[in-house]
Amino acid sequence: MQVLHTVAELRTALAGQAGTAFVPTMGNLHAGHVSLVELARRHGSPVVASIFVNPLQFGAGEDFERYPRTLAADCEKLAAAGCDLVFAPDVDALYPAPQDFIVQPSEALTRDLCGAFRPGHFAGVATVVLKLFNLVQPRVAVFGKKDFQQLRVIQELVRQFNLPIDIVAGDTLRESDGLAMSSRNAYLGATERIQAPQLQRELAAVVAAVQAGERDFEALCATAGRHLKMAGWRVDYVALRDAATLQSPMPDSARLVALGAAWLGSTRLIDNLDFSLGNPA
Incomplete structure (x- = not known):
């Protein structure tokens, strides 16, 4: 090489x-x-x-x-x-x-x-x-x-x-507990590292609710953000978007993506899950 x-x-x-x-x-x-x-x-x-x-x-x-x-x-x-x-x-x-x-x-x-x-x-x-x-x-x-x-x-x-x-x-590679692999994960302290997979879990809960028929996207994302804040995260955003346009989903959106960015201490983590209404990512 x-x-x-x-x-x-x-x-x-x-x-x-x-x-x-x-x-x-x-x-x-x-x-x-x-x-x-x-x-x-x-x-x-x-x-x-x-x-x-x-x-x-x-x-x-x-x-x-x-x-x-x-x-x-x-x-x-x-x-x-x-x-x-x-x-x-x-x-x-x-x-x-x-x-x-x-x-x-x-x-x-x-x-x-x-x-x-x-x-x-x-x-x-x-x-x-x-x-x-x-x-x-x-x-x-x-x-x-x-x-x-x-x-x-x-x-x-x-x-x-x-x-x-x-x-x-x-595709995003993940640690065994679901945390998306990232170079910035090295910044996490031991306690923060244990807590870090919560971001993926909250996004997965949004995806599961949408696939179960829930269509109040703003409420789902607000709930996920509230859960993170209650656990000590500083949340930049949790959002559900059309995967092609990154705009709010439309009735004919073929594929969606749940995205989140939030801080644990001094470390900013991002994650997402893209999915169709019939199939998870």
Whole structure:
């Protein structure tokens, strides 16, 4: 497996490749990331993963400085998963000049949910992803469903810019108690880690109620949020949306998604469950 750090090295290594499968990451990898690499192997070759903690998607007071950088351990996991090439640039390599040209995602997709609490976040995500797509020129790119709003932003970016890239969505991997795998889980204290799966359980209760015929979506989400607050969480949102538009469900919505974001202490956790009215995720 090659580990490259400059744009010139990357372009040389990928010259003439037409079937590349790409997995963008910020590093500090866990089994969920590994599953995305394994999924990419089924869709293209060579498999390229990027490791880059993108400053554009972190707001003031967020965890850019303390986000774990674990390149050596990450490369071991990627090699074991069958990754062919790792692109691990520093900030100057990816942003050789101040990034004044910014990709502004659709307001409809980003004005609420995480977008309401992390202003500028999705513009930073869309900008770095477009830059990486331009450098890697993949045929397929794999993103996890855990960041569901991000996934929809990337899907729409590819559609609106007419990029010849198939976006493949990887299912969320979970710990044995249901907690969605995340690099930020390492921030949790021992007691918080025990409590953390409650977010998934509350979303699952919303899904179960909808599939049982309940249609007062706002009341279901309010109840889930109240349960979290009573247990000591600071809740950003619990919401039920059309999985395609991220707007309120319509009578003809084919697929829905229950989403939540909440804080345990200083750690912000997100999760979601997408489902049809006949079949859970």
